Amino acid sequence: MKEPVGILSAVCHLPAHQRTVKDLFQEEGIGLSDEVASRLGIQQVPIRNGETASNMAVAAAREALQKAGVNPAQVDVIIEYSILPQEYLVPVWNMSNKVQAEVGAGKSFVVGFSGNGASNFLVALNCGVALLQENENLKTALLVTGDVTIPGNRVLNPADPVTVLGDAASAVVLRRGASGSVVMDTELSSEGANHDICYIPGGSLVHPDDLGLYRLELDKARYDAFPRVATLQKVSRTLLDRSGLQLDDVASVVSPNISAEDHQQLQPIFGGKIAGVCASNRETHGHLQGSDFVLNYLSLMESGSVCPGDYVLAASHGMGAMAGASLIRC
């Protein structure tokens, strides 16, 4: 039997500065109707005040290590799960190397993941658990991200807004053999045809010099057409079946804070178990990419609504490209 991998600490580093969605729509020249406002269910989002994505990630990493009581020199691997562009172009550069240097994780190596929407956090979690379970010399992992929105690109798909993006960083410390919340299993499923539903066309090889295309674009027609709810249901059921559990055994579900509409669409497949903290965090923070999971998990733990031994399901449709679900036993 494999030794379980537990969550020693989780931290969100959020900029103190907040902007209202109303202001952001106005700034980006988009009309905000009552119908759109209701569909989004987002009031405000945190916005950086000059900090870089990697500096926020370093701050989150330091705080997570301190909270876990882990000396940075004990970290064996740093796993990065950002979604938005970093200071320099990825994959030649990745903030995880800077995090390694800045937090003093001298003996660790780094791994970063691309291309999975908010599910990138679940990919990182899955691989983190596998690395710790299968390599005797790896015991402690630091998962980290920092996501900063492209200026003028906070409203995703202005013609028919889908979400509003905030800036955030988060970090999670995993340890093999740790007690407390244990990561039980993860199920992941990709739909390759959707690789370009949500992407940034400009600034890379296909459109190297078109600054106008340097923005997160969503193909709304294909996004709507993809059966993301059914896919996520299938992924979650597969995961629970493998663990010998049913949805009734799950105390709570955390999912990304994309919109009120998204939460409403997902609630029925989870029997209404998407935690209330997801809705409240969505209203006050908007969508923070993979950090949504960490923020919602922390809020759920602090809310006192889950008890030791309860199962929590973390699930995301990954904007069509990657559906994923992780099972955590608190």
Next chain:
Amino acid sequence: MNTNIGIFAAEYYLPPKKKALSDIFRDEEMPAEPLAASVDFKKDIGIEAVHVAGDETAASLAINAAKRAIAHSGIDPQEIDFIIDFTSIPEDYVAPTWSAAGLVQREVGATRAFATAINTGGCASYQTTLKVACSLLSANERYQTALLIAGDKTPEFNHNYYPITVVSDGGSAVILKKNVERRRILGVEVATLGRLHDIWVIPGIHNRDPKDIGGKFPKWLHVCGDIARFNKELIPMNLFMFRKVMLGVLKQVGKKFEDVSYFIYPTFSAWDLKAFCEAFKVPKEKIFLDGLHHGHLQETDMVLDYVDAINAGRIKDGDLVMLTTNGAGFSWGATLVQH
């Protein structure tokens, strides 16, 4: 870790068009900073020409390699449980938002797989990816088959990676399988020096100086190396880190340096290969040197040289093969494969 995971198939794809070294030096800017090593970059590099993708996309290079690997292996694409893209330079669209993994999944018909990308390690991303992929295969009973892919296309005028090498375009693909008896991956060791993270970068459209647009040496998407720090901070650590990862992986699996039958090392340059061989007393017959005629292919060097070494009969049944490289970030990796 399960040590019955092996390299079931490995293939590469190189675009047919080539560009001569003299034309690269004619068309591209050469930094003025001298190289610490006592070599003449232009004369001593040992590379005569590189492959250029032209109209082919970076993803198409990976897809071609993946299709070759699948055909060679004889597997049904629906057997593939996961795909990992380990490309180490910018792709068709901006990362980390996008990777070619999903597109490859679609094109090869790997409908059961999940597709992701590892975006760290530079040219050592293959080692990082092998470590993650082997761990995933070993940890999850349901995973039996993995497809690792890469496709690298440099901008037309960025083949000169002074002071390291000149780079070629190409793709590679590797199929890993559980419960194999040959080409078993015994262990992988990876190490990174995070403080060197900003020695080798590509600024990106959001922080690029407009004066770099156009002119004799257009610089969109071009790598920028801090040569002074390269000389002062990287060079002195390089062989130490190679030693660390190679001894690390040997210790993992209870082997000695003398047990290694053959080495696969990146084809950065003739002088770099010579320095590695001298430092670790590796005789010429125990290391693959022929790859220089392709130029340097980023992380794909590890796959291409391995495939060519097997095809040339340099690696034989029973051989213990060490694949080792370094890459931007900076990272070093070493893998032991038992033939």
